Amino acid sequence: MTRPMSPMHTTEVGAPAATAIDVVKLYGSGETAVRALDHVSVELVRGEFTAIMGPSGSGKSTLMHCLAGLDTVTSGVVLIGDVELSGLSDKRMTALRRDRIGFVFQAFNLVPTLTALENITLPIDIAGRKVDQQWLDTVVMTLGLRDRLAHRPSELSGGQQQRVAVARALASKPELIFGDEPTGNLDSRTSGEVMGILRESVDTLGQTVVIVTHDPRAASYADRVLFLADGKIVDELRSPDADAVFDRMKTLEK
Numbered sequence: 204m205t206r207p208m209s210p211m212h213t214t215e216v217g218a219p220a221a222t223a224i225d226v227v228k229l230y231g232s233g234e235t236a237v238r239a240l241d242h243v244s245v246e247l248v249r250g251e252f253t254a255i256m257g258p259s260g261s262g263k264s265t266l267m268h269c270l271a272g273l274d275t276v277t278s279g280v281v282l283i284g285d286v287e288l289s290g291l292s293d294k295r296m297t298a299l300r301r302d303r304i305g306f307v308f309q310a311f312n313l314v315p316t317l318t319a320l321e322n323i324t325l326p327i328d329i330a331g332r333k334v335d336q337q338w339l340d341t342v343v344m345t346l347g348l349r350d351r352l353a354h355r356p357s358e359l360s361g362g363q364q365q366r367v368a369v370a371r372a373l374a375s376k377p378e379l380i381f382g383d384e385p386t387g388n389l390d391s392r393t394s395g396e397v398m399g400i401l402r403e404s405v406d407t408l409g410q411t412v413v414i415v416t417h418d419p420r421a422a423s424y425a426d427r428v429l430f431l432a433d434g435k436i437v438d439e440l441r442s443p444d445a446d447a448v449f450d451r452m453k454t455l456e457k
């Protein structure tokens with residue numbers, strides 16, 4: 204079987220998309236310092252869908268933010284592809300995030316004065332790239348946004364705004380998509396649709412997707428679930444079903 208290539212880049216599926224090596228993240232200093240990440244090492248390979256789970260405060264968002272270059276580490280190394288983030292200037296870091304990473308956050312960060320379509324294509328426009336109309340149509344159709352493209356965010360429901368945010372992340376076919384609770388505000392049907400399109404982008408485009416979620420059903424769409432507790436990766440499941448994820452979470456939350 205020929206494996207798909209990563210969408211925008213020539214490196215093959217299976218190569219590291221993001222790597223953390225012995226990462227420690229402290230917030231604050233001295234006696235009151237919080238050790239949000241405690242010597243975490245993990246490799247996320249291209250063309251794989253990873254879900255990060257764990258109890259509240261276990262370090263999930265911190266790990267994702269460090270892997271995405273949105274936060275710096277106290278010690279250790281983070282690489283996107285083969286680029287080490289700690290060596291980058293702010294300008295190069297911003298360019299790397301813009302060119303190679305798509306984000307879906309729970310607070311959708313849509314621009315209120317732009318239409319849904321303008322929001323979806325904004326990162327592509329900012330990067331000065333051309334929209335792949337066929338892919339954009341597929342994304343918009345799959346997410347059920349065709350009739351909503353001329354609406355501004357205030358004229359959309361929470362679920363529709365979330366779908367616009369997902370479409371925006373997918374539209375530029377970035378090398379890596381990070382989602383922080385990307386289905387957090389959605390009903391189970393819409394949540395299933397959003398996870399379905401993320402899954403499809405992995406299967407058909409060789410996209411690499413990393414999400415933080417509390418929802419075992421959402422996590423069951425992933426190839427791999429990483430479990431964090433007290434800032435450490437304590438377990439992982441491959442090709443998980445929702446029940447197995449739920450059971451593992453129950454033991455961690457005790």
Ligand SMILES: Nc1ncnc2c1ncn2[C@@H]1O[C@H](COP(=O)(O)OP(=O)(O)OP(=O)(O)O)[C@@H](O)[C@H]1O
Pocket residue numbers: 230231237238239257258259260261262263264265266
């Ligand atoms: N900016 C910050 N300043 C100080 N402490 C922080 C900061 N951000 C996170 N923390 C602490 O770091 C730890 C890990 O937080 P993080 O948000 O990564 O956890 P999480 O697993 O994503 O939690 P949740 O599921 O509740 O969102 C927590 O103890 C949190 O209080």
